[in-house]
Amino acid sequence: MTDLLLIDGNNIGYAAMYQPALSRLAHNGRPTGGILGLTQSVMRLSALFPDAVPVVLWDGHAAWRRELCPEYKANRKDAPEKIEVAEKWRQQEPLARTLLYHMGVPQVRAADAEADDLAGLFCRALQTEDCPVRRVTLASNDRDWWQALGLAVDWFSPITDTHVTMEDMGTDKVKDGPFQDVGEYLLSKAMAGDDSDNIPGVPGVGVKTAVKLLRTHGGIDGICSAVQNGSAKDKKSAAIAEQHATIQRNLRIMDWRQAPDSAQWQIGVAREPFHAAAALDWCAELGLGRLSERLSDDGAWAKRVGGWPIGIVMDFLE
Incomplete structure (x- = not known):
């Protein structure tokens, strides 16, 4: 070993x-x-x-x-x-x-x-x-x-x-922490984007905001559902729901398991x-x-x- x-x-x-x-x-x-x-x-x-x-x-x-x-x-x-x-x-x-x-x-x-x-x-x-x-x-x-x-x-x-x-x-x-696990860290980065790699994220949403909203609504699907049923009325949640495809694309780029x-x-x-x-x-x-x-x-x-x-x-x- x-x-x-x-x-x-x-x-x-x-x-x-x-x-x-x-x-x-x-x-x-x-x-x-x-x-x-x-x-x-x-x-x-x-x-x-x-x-x-x-x-x-x-x-x-x-x-x-x-x-x-x-x-x-x-x-x-x-x-x-x-x-x-x-x-x-x-x-x-x-x-x-x-x-x-x-x-x-x-x-x-x-x-x-x-x-x-x-x-x-x-x-x-x-x-x-x-x-x-x-x-x-x-x-x-x-x-x-x-x-x-x-x-x-x-x-x-x-x-x-x-x-x-x-x-x-x-x-x-850790910067922008704490995180529940590395999965939450990775998803929050996909939502916020990555300036160092020039990957655009959801405008106005940083890692800390992403983590807060993920926890509030139980994940990204929960955010989208809350926006759809009207229980989330804030602009950042609405922007996340609107940019759902961009977030999934970013996750595809960032997540090594998806290579x-x-x-x-x-x-x-x-x-x-x-x-x-x-x-x-x-x-x-x-x-x-x-x-x-x-x-x-x-x-x-x-x-x-x-x-x-x-x-x-x-x-x-x-």
């Missing part, structure tokens, strides 16, 4: 480009701040969760989400500065993958699914009989990942160092043993001297990688 640390590669690498010191980092005219930020984060997370094997999940292209909502994530390139950051990270992503590969870190990507979908797939696999994974920690700054919380799944934000468990969802510790059949995904798993010389050569190529000091044959990273039950992990991922 082992624990896994599922790391949202694009989320963390992209976020690093908004840190002033990293956003300016470059070598021979090539941006490298995202590579350094992601790699340092992977190493730090591995130290914070020493019993877990880190696995970096990468985004593919889930075109079906844009078919449902053409404006999905269009806000990522709605300003010149956002376009610049996105382009800089696009250049760095394959280089970051190569460095992590030499560092011995398992990585997974599906051509037709996002990292979110992969996280959901692996978390659901915990429920299968004879699963070799005991516990999963989700490392992402994206609160959408809360939907996978369970008895054996928790969430950690590398930016804020916030740790959230399923039990925490029922407290004020297309994972059996059809083109999933690739990559991992090689830690190769210090190759990692050091790549650091030199990228001008990441400060990182190379931690990647020697006999350093802490080498010892940590050497202790991973990698056979069990690769069997699970594949």
